[in-house]
Every structure is written in C-alpha cells, then in structure tokens.
Amino acid sequence: KLFRRSLMAALTVAALASTGAAFAQDFKPRLIRFGYGLNEQSNQGRAAKVFAEAVEKASGGKMKVRAIGAAALGPDTQMQQALIGGAQEMMVGSTATLVGITAEMALWDTPFLFNNTREADAVLDGPVGQKVLDKLQEKGLVGLVYWENGFRNLTNSKRPVGKLEDLNGIKLRVMQNNVFLESFKTLGANAVPLPFSELFSAMETNTVDGQENPYNTILSSKFYEVQKYLSVTNHVYSPWVLLVSKKWWDGLSAAEKKVLQDAARLSRDFERKDTREEAGRALADLKAKGMQINELSPAESARMRDKLTKVNASIATQVGMDLWRDTQAELAKLRGQ
Template structure:
C-alpha cells in the first residue's frame, strides 16, 4: 500500500506539472493567436460599386485598398468589383445589409434614399454654394448625423467619398433656361426627390439604373441625364450626348457603407484602420478630382460637345419648391443643418 500511495503521489505531481506547463503555454498561445490576427490569414473585404475603372468610385476604392492593405498591425485584402459586376447599387445595398457583401459605395440620393429617406436631402437643388460648403457639411455634425442613420438599417456608415456637382446633358439642344428642358425625357436616379426636381423643370423624369444609362442614352430611351463632369467623362456619356449645361444643381456624395455584421467582427485596431483608410481615400480622391475637372472640360470640347453656362439663379427659382415636395421624407431641420454648415 505504501508503494501505491507513492505512485499516486507521483501521478498527482505529474498532473500538476502538466497543468502549470499548459497554463504557461496558454499565454504564449494567446500571443501567437494575436500575432496571427495581424500577420496570418487576411480578412477579405469585397468592395462593390457601379462605376467604371476610371469612375470617381474606383479612384477612391483603389486608394482605400492601397492604404488599408499597407496598414501596420492589421491584415486585410480588399477585392474591388467595379462596373456593377455584383449587381446594381440597389443590389449592393441589399447585399451589405444581409452581410453577403462587406462593403460598397453608392450615391446618397439614389437607391440609398429608398432605404434611408433622409438622404433625399442631397437631391434638393442648390443647398450648397461650392465645394468648401459641401466639405464643411459632410465632414461636420450635419454629415455625421445623416451617416449615423445607416446604423438602424444593418449597415455601418464609414464616411463620404465624392461623386460631385451635377450638370445636365442632352442630345438635341443647348440648355440655358429651364424652358429648354421642357418635354425632354431626362434619366433620373430612382428617388422621389429627382422625379420632383425634373418635373419642376418641365422635363419627363425617367428612372434608369446607372449601369444601364449609357445604352439608354444611345438607344434614345432617354434624351438626357444629369451627372458630374468626372462621371460624364469616365462613363463616356459624351459619346452619346452632344450638349452639356453647367447647371451645378446639386452635389452628390458617395456614401461608404460596410455590413454591420462584418464591422462588428473587427477588433478595435482593425476598425480604426478601416475608418482611417476611408478618410485617407476621401482626401486623395477630392484632390485628384479637383485637378481633373478643367482637363475634362477641355476634353469634352475636343470631342465636339457644346458646353453652356446657364444663369443658375433662374434654375434655382424654378426648383425652389422641390424641398417641400419631399418634406415628409426630409425634415426641414436636416436641410437647414446642411445649409448652415457653411463656414
């Protein structure tokens, strides 16, 4: 029995030694796991958008990819899917909400306004004076409040990239006053505010998905459309539109959205890296597009496009009641907060 007791004691001691060793190694294993989170298998972000490889969306998306993939302490791979290859903007929003797509960037006042009605604010004519006014609003409290509305829709609003100030184009005549647009079939984004906007000018608003717009213009489904100069250039709308009127009637931000389910699975360090990369891409894109606009105007003229600069005040007066038509979706205080953001 004495020998048996000694054997049992030896077994207890061995178990204790093993447990201590496992406890010590446990700290090392956690460290290894922490290390693998940053240097092991990368987290993949699929970022889908509807623009071409030279569109504003893609300029920002590529910079975001470069910045994020080179962030120290995190390990991400960003896969960019342009040209609506994963579906329209409406499809991308639904996929982000469901969690089947990690990230997208979409026009604020288009399909997104069907999910977040307050985004119709960006389709209200002439609430911004210039880009300084826009950036003050988007980068400040007014923009942040609008962005936070995505939280209740299964999405994380990460920030704003740029689409730009929008201008009218058509294939039949110079547009210098609202009467010149009367009766034209103008493609609009699928949002209430845009239908009211074009009706105020006497045009016939015709919803067309962005990825189908070129063919709709080419085939005469619509007579014209409205978009920023970089969009007109990158999507080659100048090939099927002979006239550009620099109305500058609204400014469209590109809202950067991430699936809540993906975002909430990020560590604090990873979430910070993503957010910082969005801001860096925003600043890079703004500077790049600002430098390109004069070049685009010259290019359009070389392509034989007639460019006119109408009196914007006449267009402002003609569309003054648009904000009232969407007041149920866009409270006055939201519109006023954007207007009052001017420094």
C-alpha cells in the same frame, strides 16, 4: 527609489509585450468584396484602389480588398441589399440611391444646397454629415466617409438647354430617387428613373435623350459618344458614401475597424483632390471630344433655382425639420451670416 524604477520598467515591458500579442491576434485573414458602379479608369475606380492598398498595408496583408467596378456586383441598390444581408462587405455609391433605405440621405439631393466644395466638405465632414451617416446603422449599414461625386450638369442629344423651356419634353434619365424625379418633373422634363448601369445603352438606343452627372463621369463613362450637348447647370452637389455591411462590421476587432476607418479617410482626401483636379480639366477634354457646351445666363440660372425651391418643403419633411434647420444654420455660419 531604485526598486520603484525597475518595477516601472518591468511593467512597461510587460505592457508592450501584451499590446504586441494583441496586435497579432487582432487581425484575422479577411476578404473584403468592395463594389462600385463606375469603371476602373474613373475617379471612383482610382480611389477604390487607394483604399484597397491602404487597408492591405495597415493590416500587414491580413485584410485583402477586392475592388470590383463597373457594377459587376450589381447597381447601387442591389449592392446595398447585399451589404444589409451580409453577402457583400463594402461598397461605394451614390447617397441618392440610399434614400429608400434612409430617408435622411435626401438632404444631399436638395438643389443648390452647396455653393462650393468648401461648404460641401464642411457640412459633410461635420456634425450634420455624421448625423446622417449614423442613421444608416439601424438599417444594417455603417457609413464611414463621404467621397465627392460632384456638381451635376445636364447632357442630352436634342438641343442646348439655355433656358427652362428647353427642357420641355426631353426624356431625362434621373437616379432612382423621389427628389430627383420631382425636381426634373418640376423643371418640365420627362424624367425617367434608371440605374446608372443601364444609362449608356439607354442613351445609345435613344430610350432616353439625356442625363445629368458631374463632368468627371461624363468623361470617364464616355457619355460624349452618345450625347452632343452639355449645359452647365451645377444644379446639385452629389456625394458618394463608403458603406460597410453592419452584420460583417460587428464581427471585426477594434483594430480591424480602425484600419478601415483610417483607410476610408485617407481615400476620401485622395479622392476629393483627384476629382477636383480632373473636373478642372474635364470641360476642355469634353469640348475636344466634340461636345457642344453652353452656360446658363445668370437670369436663367436664377429662374431654375427659384423653380426648384418648390421641392425643398418635401425634402425637409422627409429628413425631419430638426436636421433641415441644423443644416441651414451650419450653412449660414459658413457663409458668415
């Protein structure tokens, strides 16, 4: 009995020693170029910093994240290609700009898909969200988690949009994505696709009259300097997605991958909380900056919603009927239907 006990102890010591050795070997010095489109003072910038710090800490300083904001590494679409080719390691950006690569991402562009952030979190972090992330792999990308960009609202320099007809003839910048293009054409706007990095100067020079983004971005990108009117439409919830180059990812050890996955989840939880707090204050801040804010009446909101259901059929075809039905089923369950 005594012999067995000491044998067990010896085995335990040996096991501990070997995990310790494996730990040291499992981290190589890594430099991670992490690009994003908004500025450092934005919710995106703050969360990028949280991610970078978590990775460095958990890897004992072996993995270094260089977070590069303000689209200095290029707009979303350019960074996506750099990740696919292996010239850049990581980024965070809009799911909407990924639709050209992974059609399933169009699911998140469905107008009025989520009624609130509880629904968004549940679907994005659940099996449907994971299924969409998994689709990225065959295109050379690994999707780790979704961050919150947020519910989108309209701004423009022409007039308050209180009803559908007010959008007529407004030159509105949209993301480079066929669903957004179709949605805003359906609403009567003159929709112009542009990368985010060109948006501010396009509004400043009146190349476009308006745009749509969450309150946080309107504030952090100082759109209030070039836009007078903000109309509360909440027409769609936009996620951001944390992406890794698959080429680079496949060369990482299990321990290195785990560090990135854990830091991704930690940054997600921080980012959503931070974004929601900021969004709660942002409307008052934007008013103080001189923006004129109007809400749509419930009747006008319903009209906009009705009109936009037209694009649902084409989204369902793009993402596949199975995924579309799974999403609707999950939402019905969340709504207690």
